[in-house]
Amino acid sequence: DIQLTQSPSSLSASVGDRVTITCRASQSINTYLNWYQQKPGKAPNLLIYVASTLQSGVPPRFSGSGSGTDFTLTISSLQPEDFAIYYCQQNNMTPWTFGQGTKVEIK
Amino acid sequence: QLQLQESGSGLVKPSQTLSLTCTVSGGSISSGIYSWSWIRQPPGRGLEWIGYIYHSGSTNYNPSLKSRVTISVDRSKNQFSLKLSSVTAADTAVYYCTRDATDGTSNWFDPWGQGTLVTVSS
Numbered sequence: 001d002i003q004l005t006q007s008p009s010s011l012s013a014s015v016g017d018r019v020t021i022t023c024r025a026s027q028s029i030n031t032y033l034n035w036y037q038q039k040p041g042k043a044p045n046l047l048i049y050v051a052s053t054l055q056s057g058v059p060p061r062f063s064g065s066g067s068g069t070d071f072t073l074t075i076s077s078l079q080p081e082d083f084a085i086y087y088c089q090q091n092n093m094t095p096w097t098f099g100q101g102t103k104v105e106i107k
Numbered sequence: 108q109l110q111l112q113e114s115g116s117g118l119v120k121p122s123q124t125l126s127l128t129c130t131v132s133g134g135s136i137s138s139g140i141y142s143w144s145w146i147r148q149p150p151g152r153g154l155e156w157i158g159y160i161y162h163s164g165s166t167n168y169n170p171s172l173k174s175r176v177t178i179s180v181d182r183s184k185n186q187f188s189l190k191l192s193s194v195t196a197a198d199t200a201v202y203y204c205t206r207d208a209t210d211g212t213s214n215w216f217d218p219w220g221q222g223t224l225v226t227v228s229s
Binding site: 031032096097099 | 144153154155156167169170171203208210213214215216217218219220221222
């Protein structure tokens with residue numbers, strides 16, 4: 001299985017901060033990498049697919065980059081509604097796998 | 108707008124079979140380019156892909172669960188279902204159904220059902 005390791009596992013940030021989350025794959029996955037946001041008690045919500053394509057309706061403060069084994073999710077200016085857990089997910093090879101999640105908390 | 112809704116038993120006894128159904132509305136499950144997945148999340152933990160099915164009935168399961176999982180599709184009802192046999196407490200989780208959207212090369216999970224909590228307990 002392809003392992004995805006996110007860092008950090010959690011972070012504290014203030015409204016307006018720039019936040020970067022990284023996801024490292026155990027082998028090259030080209031750009032077969034997606035990002036999801038999950039709020040408490042809710043299903044995950046797709047933010048970015050194919051490493052850098054913003055899902056329709058997602059604010060442009062979210063962006064993704066990377067290819068191969070190293071990927072980043074950036075929130076350019078953190079908003080109150082962005083406090084959540086973020087997961088990366090690979091679709092290069094089944095079984096599809098997720099990172100362990102990064103919890104973004106209020107500082 | 109495509110919507111998915113899980114239904115089924117919320118409490119299952121150990122060693123029994125967990126059964127869930129996902130009803131798709133706002134679109135056809137028979138759309139050829141999509142597959143349909145089940146994903147689970149134990150309380151307070153991360154996400155695990157269980158498997159997917161195409162409307163043709165072709166399936167792909169996570170090897171970690173393959174011996175216990177069956178995913179099936181009912182095109183007439185626009186539904187797909189999950190059965191997980193010989194459950195233990197480790198199978199306690201929120202179970203989500205989702206569509207594997209695709210551009211023909213890559214795929215991603217969107218949209219998701221709201222999820223249903225299944226507890227394994229005697």
